[in-house]
Amino acid sequence: xxxxxxxxxxxxxxxxxxxxxxxxxxxxxxxxxxxxxxxxxxxxxxxxxxxxxxxxxxxxxxxxxxxxxxxxxxxxxx
Amino acid sequence: xxxxxxxxxxxxxxxxxxxxxxxxxxxxxxxxxxxxxxxxxxxxxxxxxxxxxxxxxxxxxxxxxxxxxxxxxxxxxxxxxxxxxxxxxxxxxxxxxxxxxxxxxxxxxxxxxxxxxxxxxxxxxxxxxxxxxxxxxxxxxxxxxxxxxxxxxxxxxxxxxxxxxxxxxxxxxxx
Numbered sequence: 477x478x479x480x481x482x483x484x485x486x487x488x489x490x491x492x493x494x495x496x497x498x499x500x501x502x503x504x505x506x507x508x509x510x511x512x513x514x515x516x517x518x519x520x521x522x523x524x525x526x527x528x529x530x531x532x533x534x535x536x537x538x539x540x541x542x543x544x545x546x547x548x549x550x551x552x553x554x
Numbered sequence: 555x556x557x558x559x560x561x562x563x564x565x566x567x568x569x570x571x572x573x574x575x576x577x578x579x580x581x582x583x584x585x586x587x588x589x590x591x592x593x594x595x596x597x598x599x600x601x602x603x604x605x606x607x608x609x610x611x612x613x614x615x616x617x618x619x620x621x622x623x624x625x626x627x628x629x630x631x632x633x634x635x636x637x638x639x640x641x642x643x644x645x646x647x648x649x650x651x652x653x654x655x656x657x658x659x660x661x662x663x664x665x666x667x668x669x670x671x672x673x674x675x676x677x678x679x680x681x682x683x684x685x686x687x688x689x690x691x692x693x694x695x696x697x698x699x700x701x702x703x704x705x706x707x708x709x710x711x712x713x714x715x716x717x718x719x720x721x722x723x724x725x726x727x728x729x
Contacts, residue, residue: 496652496653496654496690496693496698496702497649497652497653497698497702498653498698499649499653499698499701501697504697504698504701507645507649508704508705508708511642511645511646512642512708512712514638514641514642515638515639515642515643515712515716517638518634518635518638518639519635519638519639519715519716519719
């Protein structure tokens with residue numbers, strides 16, 4: 477309700493909020509990992525079982541490595 | 555990521571995913587489609603058509619795959635892969651443009667702009683879809699815009715990879 481009113485005020489002032497889709501860092505990484513894993517799984521494997529196995533394993537590695545790199549970089553972030 | 559040629563290893567293939575069964579089907583794996591009735595039902599029978607014709611058809615399939623994500627695999631009757639390519643590239647383009655990522659144009663000033671343009675153009679027809687979605691222009695002042703730029707570039711590269719895969723499958727080299 478309050479957010480809607482704020483958006484209305486912005487619109488009245490000509491400051492239309494056009495920020496588009498907003499994702500957190502984790503959501504962005506998760507969507508990216510899912511999409512790429514599915515694409516690679518379908519392109520590189522033919523049997524459904526192999527595809528599912530590949531997608532799950534690839535997704536797991538994407539997330540583990542992504543979060544791992546995030547933790548490694550954390551001390552240098554400030 | 556490694557892509558293996560399973561067609562030579564798995565004698566029992568998935569029905570409906572006849573890798574080289576469509577246009578320009580190859581002799582290499584046509585017999586490996588276990589129960590694949592669609593093995594040689596495409597536009598050209600590989601056992602009779604000349605190699606140059608097959609190459610031409612493979613090139614046409616590659617270009618079709620680039621222009622419309624998934625179309626190349628659809629022409630080869632690889633329905634699962636066609637759907638996967640279309641959906642994954644589509645999701646990345648819609649999200650990237652929705653997050654106000656940078657869609658590079660041909661008038662880029664430096665090499666990175668040119669590289670970005672080539673990557674974005676890899677999405678084929680979806681490049682213009684992205685331009686139509688992003689009406690307010692790019693906004694890379696936030697992390698979301700930066701992520702959107704990567705999503706768009708990834709969509710293009712992924713589509714190029716899929717087009718290359720379709721081209722190779724049409725030639726009968728890989729599936």
